[in-house]
Amino acid sequence: MVASEFLRRLYTKGGEPAPDKSIGYYADDNRLVPALRSALQEDEWEEIYESPLGVFLKFHDLDFGWASRLVHHMLTFQIVCKQRYEIWSLIGTTPVRFSLHEFEEITGLNCGYVDDLALADLELSDEMRAFWELMGVDVESGPSSIEIIEACFNCSSWSQDDRLRLGYLGIYAGFIVATRPGLSTNVNHARLVIDLEGLKEFPWGRIAFQHLIKSVKEKDLSKNIHIEGFVQALQVWVYYALPDFAAEFSEPLPNDPTPLLWLTKDQEDERTSKPTC
Template identity: 90%
Template sequence: MVASEFPRRLYTKGFEPVPDKSIGYYSDDYRLVHALKLALQEDEWEEIYESPLGVFLKFHDLDFGWASRLVHHMLTFQIVCKQRYEIWSLIGTTPVRFSLHEFEEITGLNCGYVDDLALTDLALSDDTRAFWELMGVDTESGPSTIEIIEACSNCSSWSRDDRLRLGYLGIYAGFIVATRPGLSTNINHARLVMDLEGFKEFPWGRIAFQHLINSVKEKDLSKNIHIEGFVQALQVWVYYALLDFAAEFGEPLPNDIQPLLLAYKGSRGRKNVKANMLKQDIVLKLKSTTEVFD
């Protein structure tokens, strides 16, 4: 497919919106992670750390360098995509995709299909009501990040399972949906925490991806924006798609680390990011030509 056959760009080439302020986000809240670490016993923290959702805590430990300008440029390179849960961006004349498949590759999260992802029939049990009251949260609302932080200072006398529930709710609120700290989370998804084993195995990757991509698609990139959800996955997506660029600008960690989310330190404040991203297209075309003649 030649460039002229691609759908139109969201922004005219060469006239993409220039980033003014850094893209705002709510994920990887240091106050929340710090509060959880103080609230949980060492073995409780370790259990969550080594669980399927522990990838977020391991990511936090990287002190990942957020590169807002890099993500902004990648999003302004978008072409019109009618698929609700896909983004396509053109790097020069090379299209790269961000979909549930790439998100799963990057994060290693469970992105499996379930019939009722919204859990519309989940009832309020007596145990759930008691735990919500213990946290000091309205029984008809999912706990906000602020409410979870506040509960962390009052949980020393709780049972081990209840502190684990608090820890998993912190990951749900602070990384998976990562919305404004004072905003209530989805009540049905939050209630799943009463079954600790079921909570760990739920396809949270699908929830995290949908929340992120819905937030991205509703933004006007010509304005200052905040993105909800685990926005750092978009930066790692750039590294995923542009390997030579990633080697120079992503501060890759040694050895073959999986998932890819944990393979880069990220970088802040690099100059000429856009020019170096577009240079990648030349590299890709040269590689393609080499493969043809090999």
């Protein structure tokens, strides 16, 4: 298929927004993981670290460098896409896709399908109510990152299961949805931490991807923006879409790692500061 058969570009060629506006993010807040690490016992931390959601803690250990301009360029090369959960960008005349499939390959998260992803019929159990009271949050709201950080300083007398729940809540709020630290998270998804075994089987990758792609598609790249969700997956996607660039500025982690997270070497102006609010 030739380039002329594709839908029009999102931005006219040559008229793309200049990369002089920053793309910030909330994922991997520099306060949350240290707070969780200090709150959890060594065996508790290890259990979460080696769980299906431990990929985010392992990512945190990479000291990943954020290349705002690079991601900005890739997003301005988009072509108009009617698919709600896909992005297509042109590299020259070659289209490259960012979809649930690519997100799953990059993160290694469970992105399986479930009939009720929103968990509309999830009941509020007595155990849920008790844990929310322990957290000190409204029973009808999902804890924010700030509330989770505050709980980390008051959980020393909690049971091991409750501290594990706090740890998983931190991953959910700080990486999977990764919105402004003071905003409440989706209460139904947050309540899944009550079932410590069941939550490991839930397709958190699908939740993370949908949240990220929605945030990306609603942003105006001509302005300074913050993208919610695990935005770093976009940067890894760019490296795979631009192998020559990746060969010069980054390298794969040793021993062919899974998931496909890359550790960048570029430490120049493309980095942007993480938000502190």
